[in-house]
Amino acid sequence: xxxxxxxxxxxxxxxxxxxxxxxxxxxxxxxxxxxxxxxxxxxxxxxxxxxxxxxxxxxxxxxxxxxxxxxxxxxxxxxxxxxxxxxxxxxxxxxxxxxxxxxxxxxxxxxxxxxxxxxxxxxxxxxxxxxxxxxxxxxxxxxxxxxxxxxxxxxxxxxxxxxxxxxxxxxxxxxxxxxxxxxxxxxxxxxxxxxxxxxxxxxxxxxxxxxxxxxxxxxxxxxxxxxxxxxxxxxxxxxxxxxxxxxxxxxxxxxxxxxxxxxxxxxxxxxxxxxxxxxxxxxxxxxxxxxxxxxxxxxxxxxxxxxxxxxxxxxxxxxxxxxxxxxxxxxxxxxxxxxxxxxxxxxxxxxxxxxxxxxxxxxxxxxxxxxxxxxxxxxxxxxxxxxxxxxxxxxxxxxxxxxxxxxxxxxxxxxxxxxxxxxxxxxxxxxxxxxxxxxxxxxxxxxxxxxxxxxxxxxxxxxxxxxxxxxxxxxxxxxxxxxxxxxxxxxxxxxxxxxxxxxxxxxxxxxxxxxxxxxxxxxxxxxxxxxxxxxxxxxxxxxxxxxxxxxxxxxxxxxxxxxxxxxxxxxxxxxxxxxxxxxxxxxxxxxxxxxxxxxxxxxxxxxxxxxxxxxxxxxxxxxxxxxxxxxxxxxxxxxxxxxxxxxxxxxxxxxxxxxxxxxxxxxxxxxxxxxxxxxxxxxxxxxxxxxxxxxxxxxxxxxxxxxxxxxxxxxxxxxxxxxxxxxxxxxxxxxxxxxxxxxxxxxxxxxxxxxxxxxx
Numbered sequence: 168x169x170x171x172x173x174x175x176x177x178x179x180x181x182x183x184x185x186x187x188x189x190x191x192x193x194x195x196x197x198x199x200x201x202x203x204x205x206x207x208x209x210x211x212x213x214x215x216x217x218x219x220x221x222x223x224x225x226x227x228x229x230x231x232x233x234x235x236x237x238x239x240x241x242x243x244x245x246x247x248x249x250x251x252x253x254x255x256x257x258x259x260x261x262x263x264x265x266x267x268x269x270x271x272x273x274x275x276x277x278x279x280x281x282x283x284x285x286x287x288x289x290x291x292x293x294x295x296x297x298x299x300x301x302x303x304x305x306x307x308x309x310x311x312x313x314x315x316x317x318x319x320x321x322x323x324x325x326x327x328x329x330x331x332x333x334x335x336x337x338x339x340x341x342x343x344x345x346x347x348x349x350x351x352x353x354x355x356x357x358x359x360x361x362x363x364x365x366x367x368x369x370x371x372x373x374x375x376x377x378x379x380x381x382x383x384x385x386x387x388x389x390x391x392x393x394x395x396x397x398x399x400x401x402x403x404x405x406x407x408x409x410x411x412x413x414x415x416x417x418x419x420x421x422x423x424x425x426x427x428x429x430x431x432x433x434x435x436x437x438x439x440x441x442x443x444x445x446x447x448x449x450x451x452x453x454x455x456x457x458x459x460x461x462x463x464x465x466x467x468x469x470x471x472x473x474x475x476x477x478x479x480x481x482x483x484x485x486x487x488x489x490x491x492x493x494x495x496x497x498x499x500x501x502x503x504x505x506x507x508x509x510x511x512x513x514x515x516x517x518x519x520x521x522x523x524x525x526x527x528x529x530x531x532x533x534x535x536x537x538x539x540x541x542x543x544x545x546x547x548x549x550x551x552x553x554x555x556x557x558x559x560x561x562x563x564x565x566x567x568x569x570x571x572x573x574x575x576x577x578x579x580x581x582x583x584x585x586x587x588x589x590x591x592x593x594x595x596x597x598x599x600x601x602x603x604x605x606x607x608x609x610x611x612x613x614x615x616x617x618x619x620x621x622x623x624x625x626x627x628x629x630x631x632x633x634x635x636x637x638x639x640x641x642x643x644x645x646x647x648x649x650x651x652x653x654x655x656x657x658x659x660x661x662x663x664x665x666x667x668x669x670x671x672x673x674x675x676x677x678x679x680x681x682x683x684x685x686x687x688x689x690x691x692x693x694x695x696x697x698x699x700x701x702x703x704x705x706x707x708x709x710x711x712x713x714x715x716x717x718x719x720x721x722x723x724x725x726x727x728x729x730x731x732x733x734x735x736x737x738x739x740x741x742x743x744x745x746x747x748x749x750x751x752x753x754x755x756x757x758x759x760x761x762x763x764x765x766x767x768x769x770x771x772x773x774x775x776x777x778x779x780x781x782x783x784x785x786x787x788x789x790x791x792x793x794x795x796x797x798x799x800x801x802x803x804x805x806x807x808x809x810x811x812x813x814x815x816x817x818x819x820x821x822x823x824x825x826x827x828x829x830x831x832x833x834x835x836x837x838x839x840x841x842x843x844x845x846x847x848x849x850x851x852x853x854x855x856x857x858x859x860x861x862x863x864x865x866x867x868x869x870x871x872x873x874x875x876x877x878x879x880x881x882x883x884x885x886x887x888x889x890x891x892x893x894x895x896x897x898x899x900x901x902x903x904x905x906x907x908x909x910x911x912x913x914x915x916x917x918x919x920x921x922x923x924x925x926x927x
Contacts, residue, residue, distance in 0.1 A: 179467055179507060183459025186511040187452050193512035197505065201396050204403025220413060223484035225709040226683070230619040230701030237659045244321045246346030247612060248273065248283070248310040248332065249600050252339055256305040262340075263287055266308060269335050269342055273312055276331060279324050282313040295648050302607040309608065314348055325352040343600035346613060350589050353597045354853065355416055361851030362420050368847040369427060373840050377431070380836035385523040386438055389513055394430030397505050398422055401498035408493055415490035420848065420856070424863075425793070426498040427844050429473060432800055432837040433506040437462045438521065439833055441514050451518055455511045461811070463507055468736045469803040470503035475728040476796030479721040480789065484713060487785055495793065550831040554824045554880065561881035568877045569752070572869070576755035578762040584714075585781025586707045588671045589613070591854040593777075609646060611666035611675070614703035616682060618664065622696030624657035632660060635690035639664050642686075644678045670704045679708050711784055718788055725795055735900055736803070737810060739891045745882060746802050749874050750795050757794065757866040758787060765858055775850065776857050783855045790862045797841065797863075798870045805830050805875055809883065810891070819887045823880045831876065838871030 186193045221228050250269060255262045266285050273283040286308045289297035300309045314321040314328070321328075325348050332349075335342035370391070377387035401422050405414065440462035444454035477499065480492030514521065557564045589601040590610075604610055618635070622628040632651060639645045646665040653660050664682075666675050679700065687698050726747055733743035761782060763769045768778045809826030813819060842864045849860030883890050893900075 178460070179463040180456050180460035182507050183463055183511040184452065184456040186508045187455040187515035190512035190515040193508050194516070197396055197509050200400050200403075204400040206403070207406045208399065208402035219415070219706075219710065220486040221484055221706070221709060221713055222486070222489075223713060225713070226699045227701040227705040227709045230617065230699030230705075233619050233621060233659060233699065234617070234661065234701070237656070238654045238661060244314040244318050244347045246312040246314060246328075246344050246348055247600070247604060248312055249307060249341075249343045249345070249603055250310065251307040251341045251343075251603065253306065254339060257286060257301050257308050258305065262308075265338065265340050266310065270310060272331055272335060273310070276324075276328065279314055279321065279328060280312060283310055285310050296650075299608075299646065299648075304607075307603060307607055309604075309612075312344075312346070318347070321348050322351055325349070343596050343603070345589060345597050345600035345604060349597045349600075350592075353592055353595055354587075357593065357852050358416055358420065358856075361848070361853060361856060362423060365420075365423070365844075365847035365851065368850070369844050372843045373427070373431065376836055376839050376843070377435075380435065380832065381438070383522045383524070385517065386442075386521050389438060389510075389517075389521070390431040390434035393434045393505050393509060393513075394427050394502070396509065397430045397498055397502040398426035400505075401426060401494065401501045404497045404501070405494050408497075412489070413486050414493070415487045417487065417855075418490045418494040421491045421494040422498045424844055424848060425477075425495045426502060428797060428841045429470070429499055429800065430502040430505070431840050433466045433470070433502055434510055435833055435837050436804055437466060437506055437510050438514070442521065445519065451515070455514050458514075459507075459511060461807075463511075465803050465807045466503060466506050468732065469800045470499055470506075472729055472732050472799040472803065473499050473796035475732060476725050476792050476799070479725040479792045482721050482724060483717050483788070485710065485785070488789070491789060492792070499796075550828045551824075553876065554827050557877060557881050558820055558824060558884050561884040564877050565881040565885070568873050568881070572752045572756040572873060576752070576759045578760075578767070579755055579758040581766070582758060582762050582787070583766065583781045584711060584784040584787070585779070586671060586710070586784055587853070587855045590669070590671070591777070591779065593852040605669065609665060609667055611646070611668060611670045614670035616664040616666065616679065616700060616704060617702040618662040618682075618687065619699045619701055620660040620662065620691075620696050621698070622658070622660070622694065624653055624660070627694060628660070628696055631691045631694040631696060632662065635662065635687065638686050638690055643667070644674075644681075666704070671707065675704050676708045676711075679704055707784075714784055714788060721788060721792065725792060729795065729799065733799075733803075734897075737806060737891075738893050738900060738902065740894065740897070741886060741890050741892050742806060745879075745886075746799065746806075749878055749882075750798050750802075750870075753798060753866055753870050753874050754791055754794055756869055757790065757862050760865050761786075761858060761862050764861065765854075774861075776861065777854050779854055779858075783858055786855065786858050786862065789859065790866065793863060794866045794870075797867065798874070801830075801834050801838070801871060801875045802879070804834065805879060806883075813891070819890070820884055823883050827876070827880050834871055834875055838867050841867045 224232075248269065250262075250266050252262060252265075257263070257266075266287060270283050270285050270288075273280050286297055286300040289300060300311075302308070328348060329344075329352055332342055332344045373391065374387055377390060378384060381387050402419070405418060405422065408414070437458055441454050441458040444457045445451070449457060474496050477492055477495040480488040480495070483489065483492075589597060590605075592598045592601075601610065601613070604612060620628065620632060636649055636651065639649055640647055644667060646667055649662055649664040651660060651662050666678060668674050683700050687700060691698050730743045730747060733746055734740065737743070764771055764774065764776060765779055765782060771778050805826055808829045809822045812825045813822035816822065845860045845863035845867065847860070848856050849864060851857060851860070
């Protein structure tokens with residue numbers, strides 16, 4: 168059978184055809200891109216950090232910037248070293264000797280540790296804070312350590328610092344550390360370990376699912392290879408971007424997760440369409456071209472929708488959101504590029520060997536010919552039976568599904584946000600140090616409020632600072648004796664105030680608001696000084712405000728552009744409206760289930776998750792962008808097959824049935840793979856990854872079952888021809904529908920609907 172239509176260079180069909188005719192050239196280009204990407208990413212080019220920065224410069228960031236620029240090292244990266252003995256107290260000479268030895272070892276890290284002072288130093292100097300450095304039972308003491316002002320340098324040398332701490336243990340003493348560097352080091356190590364474990368879980372299960380879906384070993388291997396190519400190329404591109412901006416350490420996990428999810432999905436649909444075309448007697452090159460005209464075009468539009476959704480994260484003025492957005496967008500773009508060129512090239516080289524070690528018996532339902540469709544074939548098998556049940560009672564099916572998802576969404580209104588701190592780490596020396604500090608001293612020491620006073624040192628500015636120190640000294644929310652330091656030029660002062668409780672709690676944020684709205688303005692009234700309240704607590708609070716401010720903007724961006732893309736893709740006003748409403752329902756249900764498991768603690772023991780009073784602040788909006796993008800994959804693939812058959816026959820119920828049966832097996836297999844990928848992250852030890860992985864896995868499961876299998880077909884059955892309604896005033900829209908050109912397919916006269924009509 169010969170192709171009956173010429174293809175354009177700028178069409179997916181033309182690109183597929185030319186890639187198939189010059190396969191070795193295409194494969195060679197991709198191998199070169201793979202090598203370059205690997206060289207850039209794994210050759211030291213990908214520099215990541217656990218730091219989260221806000222680019223819109225709220226007060227906390229302005230204060231930090233002033234400290235970095237003008238405070239000459241006093242605003243150093245800090246660590247708190249804990250020395251503890253179960254038998255001795257700080258009054259024993261051996262205890263003092265141990266502390267002095269630890270202090271000396273730390274100061275020996277030249278270029279890294281800028282200062283370290285102990286209880287004994289403070290006592291000898293007659294400083295009032297000396298007693299605050301010793302626990303009530305006198306078995307534990309603290310050594311505040313400064314690691315210089317260069318955070319990147321301190322993090323780069325974290326191994327050296329942590330090894331030094333480790334060597335200090337022994338002789339009946341436990342020496343632990345907690346602070347900026349050690350926490351970042353622990354988060355990074357666990358993140359890398361979780362990623363490695365995820366890979367060992369994902370690959371074998373994914374291969375098994377692909378073998379079941381394809382029934383062929385070689386066909387199962389190709390999507391994995393293509394995903395790896397897309398991931399490595401995306402890592403290389405991300406490393407290049409990282410030279411111009413700071414990137415979060417989570418970006419690697421994001422690229423791996425999204426790369427496997429969309430890469431395997433896209434390859435699955437294209438390869439399956441190619442095999443379907445071959446089963447209809449179409450020649451190899453023509454089958455690749457036909458796949459390019461239909462499945463590849465669906466992949467292109469699906470990829471565009473995913474990119475639009477993920478690009479919403481780029482609107483958030485935060486390095487973590489922009490890092491995740493950049494990584495996700497780059498890997499989706501890489502995956503789509505590989506699907507449009509590398510897949511056709513490999514199909515051309517492999518041909519029918521794609522079915523090795525055996526040939527597959529293809530379904531008798533063939534969308535390419537309406538003559539192959541009858542009631543018996545539509546009702547056959549599991550999916551045929553399910554389709555028949557849903558389409559006989561579409562109103563009941565839709566109502567039950569909406570009630571289920573609506574009920575799951577209710578806990579969403581009790582969602583509380585927070586930020587991952589040391590308290591969310593799994594059991595480790597750093598976590599133990601935090602617990603000791605919190606129990607016997609105050610965890611607020613790790614993140615004191617830092618009040619930055621931008622003013623020349625004078626009697627007026629010092630008087631204002633004095634009023635402020637007196638005010639906080641009389642407030643039980645703060646520890647007494649806040650420290651006050653001026654820089655060398657005496658034009659910038661830093662006041663450190665320690666909160667008596669957990670610096671990452673609601674109480675700490677309420678106290679912060681009091682500082683900014685009442686205590687600081689009152690103390691500095693009439694002064695010419697510019698005062699900024701900064702520090703980790705202030706930064707987190709400002710982060711929440713930024714998320715609140717930009718969330719509506721991101722929602723409008725994602726929903727608006729997705730609507731326009733689907734409007735053009737399907738030339739229907741109803742399809743994009745329905746898709747958006749159903750996806751919002753799915754996202755709401757996911758949020759609700761996350762609250763039930765992580766905040767309320769339901770089933771968390773059986774699922775192996777940690778509980779938390781909060782959901783990680785960046786997770787909800789991140790989930791919205793990712794879920795909205797990924798769920799559109801299934802929607803595009805399903806609705807495009809329905810529309811393709813509808814254009815051939817004009818029979819709505821039959822088209823819904825054929826579309827569901829044609830894609831159900833593939834969507835289920837693809838969803839299982841995504842669920843496996845996301846679940847592997849949920850099984851990690853970091854709470855943020857547990858919440859993210861659980862949310863993604865649950866959402867994809869709901870989307871592939873309740874949404875795509877029940878709600879979409881039942882609603883399309885009820886709407887009938889209204890599914891494809893396009894007002895005349897929108898007829899000027901370009902006809903870019905993703906079902907492909909049906910002119911080359913055999914067309915029959917529209918016939919009466921098969922016996923799938925609703926009995927309602």
